[in-house]
Amino acid sequence: xxxxxxxxxxxxxxxxxxxxxxxxxxxxxxxxxxxxxxxxxxxxxxxxxxxxxxxxxxxxxxxxxxxxxxx
Numbered sequence: 001x002x003x004x005x006x007x008x009x010x011x012x013x014x015x016x017x018x019x020x021x022x023x024x025x026x027x028x029x030x031x032x033x034x035x036x037x038x039x040x041x042x043x044x045x046x047x048x049x050x051x052x053x054x055x056x057x058x059x060x061x062x063x064x065x066x067x068x069x070x071x
Contacts (some may be wrong), residue, residue: 006057
């Protein structure tokens with residue numbers, strides 16, 4: 001499991017992914033795109049069934065940063 005690698009890959013490719021798969025749910029494993037699905041639930045199920053719990057990552061294809069920083 002390398003969630004840090006998945007997150008770095010997603011951040012580096014976020015804008016392109018949002019353009020190619022607007023609103024899609026991305027299953028990412030080991031820094032590679034595995035599949036794009038229209039529903040979050042389907043992406044989560046695929047990630048767990050194919051790789052197990054807490055192994056693959058699921059991201060939403062959105063160019064907007066989903067994190068809100070307060071400080």
